Amino acid sequence: MxxxxxxxxNFGDLTAVDGVSFEVRDGExxxxxxxxxxxxxxxxxxxxxxLRPDGGRVLVDETDIWIEPKAVKRSLGVVPQDIxxxxxxxxxxxxxxxxxxxxxRGSELRRRVDDALSRVGLAERARDKVKDFSxxxxxxxxxxxxxxxxxxxxxxxxxxxxxxxxxxxxxxEVIRAAAASGSTVLYTTHYMDExxxxxxxxxxxxxxxxxxxxxxxxxxRMAGEGEMMRMTGSFDEATARARLEGLDGVQLHSVEKGRxxxxxxxxxxxxxxxxxxxxxxxxxxxxxxxxxPSLQSVFIRLTGRELRD
Amino acid sequence: xxxLDIVRRDLTRFARNPVATALMFAxxxxxxxxxxxxxxxxxxxxxAITIRVLLHDEDDTLLSRMIQGSGSDPxxxxxLELVTVGEExxxxxxxxxxxxxxxxxxxFTDDFLAGRQVDLEVVKNPAQRFLPQVVExxxxxxxxxxxxxxxxxxxxxxQIQELRTQDEFPADxxxxxxxxxxNQKLRGLETYLLPPIVDLExxxxxxxxxxxxxxxxxxxxxxxxxSIFGILFFxxxxxxxxxxxxxxxxxxxxxxxxxxxxxxxxxxxxSTVVVTTLGFAVLIVxxxxxxxxxxxxxxxxxxxxTSSSAAAGAxxxxxxxxxxxRQGDALTTIVIIVWCxxxxxxxxxxxxxxxxxxxxxxxxxxxxxxxxxxxxxxGGGLNDIxxxxxxxxxxGLVMLGAGSFVLRRRILSGAV
Numbered sequence: 001m002x003x004x005x006x007x008x009x010n011f012g013d014l015t016a017v018d019g020v021s022f023e024v025r026d027g028e029x030x031x032x033x034x035x036x037x038x039x040x041x042x043x044x045x046x047x048x049x050x051l052r053p054d055g056g057r058v059l060v061d062e063t064d065i066w067i068e069p070k071a072v073k074r075s076l077g078v079v080p081q082d083i084x085x086x087x088x089x090x091x092x093x094x095x096x097x098x099x100x101x102x103x104x105r106g107s108e109l110r111r112r113v114d115d116a117l118s119r120v121g122l123a124e125r126a127r128d129k130v131k132d133f134s135x136x137x138x139x140x141x142x143x144x145x146x147x148x149x150x151x152x153x154x155x156x157x158x159x160x161x162x163x164x165x166x167x168x169x170x171x172x173e174v175i176r177a178a179a180a181s182g183s184t185v186l187y188t189t190h191y192m193d194e195x196x197x198x199x200x201x202x203x204x205x206x207x208x209x210x211x212x213x214x215x216x217x218x219x220x221r222m223a224g225e226g227e228m229m230r231m232t233g234s235f236d237e238a239t240a241r242a243r244l245e246g247l248d249g250v251q252l253h254s255v256e257k258g259r260x261x262x263x264x265x266x267x268x269x270x271x272x273x274x275x276x277x278x279x280x281x282x283x284x285x286x287x288x289x290x291x292x293p294s295l296q297s298v299f300i301r302l303t304g305r306e307l308r309d
Numbered sequence: 310x311x312x313l314d315i316v317r318r319d320l321t322r323f324a325r326n327p328v329a330t331a332l333m334f335a336x337x338x339x340x341x342x343x344x345x346x347x348x349x350x351x352x353x354x355x356x357a358i359t360i361r362v363l364l365h366d367e368d369d370t371l372l373s374r375m376i377q378g379s380g381s382d383p384x385x386x387x388x389l390e391l392v393t394v395g396e397e398x399x400x401x402x403x404x405x406x407x408x409x410x411x412x413x414x415x416x417f418t419d420d421f422l423a424g425r426q427v428d429l430e431v432v433k434n435p436a437q438r439f440l441p442q443v444v445e446x447x448x449x450x451x452x453x454x455x456x457x458x459x460x461x462x463x464x465x466x467x468q469i470q471e472l473r474t475q476d477e478f479p480a481d482x483x484x485x486x487x488x489x490x491x492n493q494k495l496r497g498l499e500t501y502l503l504p505p506i507v508d509l510e511x512x513x514x515x516x517x518x519x520x521x522x523x524x525x526x527x528x529x530x531x532x533x534x535x536s537i538f539g540i541l542f543f544x545x546x547x548x549x550x551x552x553x554x555x556x557x558x559x560x561x562x563x564x565x566x567x568x569x570x571x572x573x574x575x576x577x578x579x580s581t582v583v584v585t586t587l588g589f590a591v592l593i594v595x596x597x598x599x600x601x602x603x604x605x606x607x608x609x610x611x612x613x614x615t616s617s618s619a620a621a622g623a624x625x626x627x628x629x630x631x632x633x634x635r636q637g638d639a640l641t642t643i644v645i646i647v648w649c650x651x652x653x654x655x656x657x658x659x660x661x662x663x664x665x666x667x668x669x670x671x672x673x674x675x676x677x678x679x680x681x682x683x684x685x686x687x688g689g690g691l692n693d694i695x696x697x698x699x700x701x702x703x704x705g706l707v708m709l710g711a712g713s714f715v716l717r718r719r720i721l722s723g724a725v
Contacts, residue, residue: 011723019685048565052721070567084562088326101566
């Protein structure tokens with residue numbers, strides 16, 4: 001189990017991580033979902049021991065990584081957000097080197113390298129230099145390096161950024177297989193669909209703070225059973241606030257010039273009553289989109305804005 | 310083991326990129342090749358340096374012709390080319406056709422014999438540095454000899470001057486008396502002049518069984534400094550990788566494995582030493598082909614390894630301090646040039662101004678160059694360079710340790 005307790009990190013005046021706490025239970029895929037700049041990578045870097053926290057601690061199987069760094073690192077497999085492979089080496093050279101760092105040698109190393117290359121579909125390109133690979137192939141090799149020593153804990157920092165849907169699906173499949181074979185996975189992403197598809201539990205992080213943690217069901221329940229509405233138009237903030245806050249059964253989450261986020265309670269008058277009122281008035285609404293409860297609606301409820309913001 | 314894995318990876322990368330690796334060696338090796346070609350083996354095939362001197366003799370008498378004859382000595386004949394000229398000699402000097410012009414003024418012999426002040430004029434070619442000075446020194450020595458002769462043989466010279474003014478041939482008795490007088494003075498001087506108390510004997514030492522190759526190998530003077538210049542450039546090229554790995558995220562990723570910053574830097578240092586040693590091996594071959602005697606293999610190996618360690622340590626320390634690859638390239642180049650200049654790579658240590666020596670001794674380049682000078686020029690052995698090896702080894706370790714400390718601190722704080 002990975003226990004993250006009150007982690008804190010400042011870069012000058014900027015607080016990147018502000019008292020983050022969560023735990024990743026053995027055998028689960030735990031997602032850390034948040035927008036860019038939320039503090040996901042900083043948190044991962046502190047968990048894997050390459051960034052010293054200003055406060056708090058990380059326990060991996062009850063061992064503090066800053067007290068027993070080498071022992072803990074042996075149990076971790078880290079796949080960084082940036083593609084960190086040696087482009088002037090072949091895929092096999094990269095994996096041979098990486099495996100040797102974890103003490104793999106000889107026939108065992110060869111077997112693991114062959115197996116890892118096959119799993120990510122790079123067996124036929126094993127002898128090619130990485131600089132000739134596509135972005136997706138490099139990502140897969142990046143993933144391979146984290147999986148090679150069959151770590152107990154797999155830490156993946158946005159491993160699907162910038163690749164095509166097919167390569168993304170292949171990567172997610174490999175991660176599922178790793179989890180199925182017993183690895184505990186901590187997965188950071190800003191893609192909600194990935195978190196929904198892959199993760200057993202999800203923590204939502206924003207501005208360096210964990211906003212909530214739970215299973216997908218728990219989180220969507222938190223979003224409520226009503227619909228989320230997103231309105232755009234020519235209204236100004238004060239007018240919209242005055243009109244929307246007065247509506248029965250409507251909860252206003254955020255409002256600014258030309259845009260508002262609100263939810264309609266399931267036990268209230270309902271959309272059939274609220275929607276005509278909004279459109280009939282002189283508010284200047286151009287468009288209304290309605291969403292079913294999802295991680296997006298959870299994020300909106302918690303932060304007042306959409307995740308892509 | 311992790312350290313060796315890092316070394317193996319780096320060497321594999323060099324092997325997988327033969328063109329980039331060759332380019333890394335290109336600058337120092339091409340410079341050494343040019344030096345070797347220019348200065349050649351021991352200079353046997355090269356023409357001897359001859360000093361061309363124009364002689365403008367307005368006096369044209371016995372004494373001035375004796376001065377002209379001084380260049381006809383067989384040994385001098387190889388080194389000195391005396392060309393008799395008139396007024397056009399000055400124009401020739403303007404055009405740089407000789408190293409110097411010696412002007413013997415009209416009445417020189419008369420004034421000399423009469424014991425009056427005489428002047429010899431040397432016009433030097435400003436475009437040349439050393440050869441005109443050689444002429445000036447030679448003429449000033451001749452002037453001293455003539456001045457002392459004038460004083461010692463004052464009365465005899467006065468008689469000779471008187472004889473020159475007579476129309477008829479001098480009587481035998483007069484010439485005999487003059488000769489006897491000169492002879493007696495010479496005998497009197499013999500006590501003081503002959504035999505010389507201090508004699509100069511030049512002996513060239515050669516190893517047993519070897520023949521004296523003779524000649525002067527100028528590459529032996531350049532090569533120690535140049536070798537260190539090369540080592541520093543090899544080290545710069547090899548350690549540049551630290552910044553590339555840092556900027557690409559490879560280093561941070563590497564440190565998620567059970568690898569410490571210290572192990573990483575020691576691995577980098579060792580692979581740099583291997584690369585530097587390989588590069589240096591080529592320099593050794595170039596030197597041997599050019600006739601340079603490097604010294605005993607254990608001494609050369611010890612000096613190359615510790616010099617490489619110090620160079621790698623210094624470069625790694627700088628790479629740990631800077632913020633970007635561009636900064637690293639600029640700073641390491643500045644350090645290399647300054648250390649080479651102050652440390653004696655470009656100016657022989659023996660020619661270094663006194664005030665600069667304490668500063669020079671504070672640089673690793675000084676100790677490395679001093680060691681190579683001891684081996685190459687003075688034929689020293691391992692014992693003679695023990696202090697150099699010790700200082701370079703310690704300097705390498707200290708700088709590597711400092712680099713490791715700084716880099717670890719900066720990575721963990723998130724500064725890089």
